[in-house]
Amino acid sequence: MIVQNLKIPADQSAWWFVFSGNQLLQVESTPGVIQACRQELDFIHPYIADAVQVGHYQDSPCYLIDFNAEEPQYPSAELAGLRDLLIKVDIELFHIAARAWQVALFQRTHRFCGQCGSATNKVDWELAVQCHVCQHRCYPRISPCIIVAIRNGKQILLAQGKHHKNDMYSTLAGFVESGESLEQAVHREVMEEVGVKIKNLRYFSSQPWPFPHSLMMGYIADYDSGDITPDGHEIIKADWFDFDNLPHIPSPYSIAGQLIAAAKEQSDR
Ligand SMILES: [Zn+2]
Structure with a gap:
């Protein structure tokens, strides 16, 4: 609390x-x-x-x-x-x-009201600020983000984003848009970023990610159809990698690292 x-x-x-x-x-x-x-x-x-x-x-x-x-x-x-x-x-x-x-x-x-511009006051009993002029109340911003590991037999689809350092490859991720379900966001992001259709989407787990206020919601999916085509904006390179021969990937502290490990474990079964 x-x-x-x-x-x-x-x-x-x-x-x-x-x-x-x-x-x-x-x-x-x-x-x-x-x-x-x-x-x-x-x-x-x-x-x-x-x-x-x-x-x-x-x-x-x-x-x-x-x-x-x-x-x-x-x-x-x-x-x-x-x-x-x-x-x-x-x-x-x-x-x-x-x-x-x-x-x-x-x-x-949130020192000032986004609706009328007056100074706000902290609320005592919950994490919020209140404008006492127009009664507008604000809560901390949390930005839902999906992240997905895509499996195809003994391989996983990993991509290099334009912000990735040290030649690192990771799972695909993106922000959920207004009015969209998490599942719709996963299908849309994957299609937009690498042009691939996925199926058998299953929820994995979530992780708050304070850079600056994301909530990462992880999924594992199976490849359905389409050729990998990086969008060239968010994603520079993307490819299928054998689980036995992975490139430089995120640490197990991050949900991306955990998703890759879980997808590998599922492929071993
Ligand atoms: Zn106000």
Whole structure:
């Protein structure tokens, strides 16, 4: 549960997710995030009134402190991107950091009402802001995104997007459009990006992905028909790869990596 407008005890041990720009203050020691009592952290005091509780980790509360554009000064800690944390920490802690980042982004981008332009106020009992002039209420933005592993016997269709680095190939993914079901989005994205028809779509699992506020919903599908034709905009290259001879693929921390592993396991049966 996410709680704002808090009173934080001075001597209670807690985890602190301190953001500045789009970076998180990280420490060298495991698990990478600052653990301390409020009274030990003088540098956060000007920001403490806006702290938000974003979860619990190992029986201690987790708090978001947002420095916005200011730079925090804390010994033996440095600012780094969230992706850096992904490879350092327990996935549970990463998910809390991801939530903290999305809450920070929500607060930064909803200070004024999108309908009448008046200043908004935080709601006490849920994560929302309210305009008291026109009564418009806003919640954090979550962008649903589908991601799909396409199997064809002992092979999988993987593609290289224009943003992929290090010659990495991954599963296809795309945003769900307004008025579309998840299944319609999967069929449409696959047809648009590589010109292939798929069948036997089955749900796999989901993963919040804080870059910046996606919710990835994973599917596995079987190839039906059509020749691979990359769209040339989102997708630069795409091909069938043997499960025994895969290119550079995403890590198992990401749902893309998990989908590829699950599709391989299904092909072994
Ligand atoms: Zn308003």
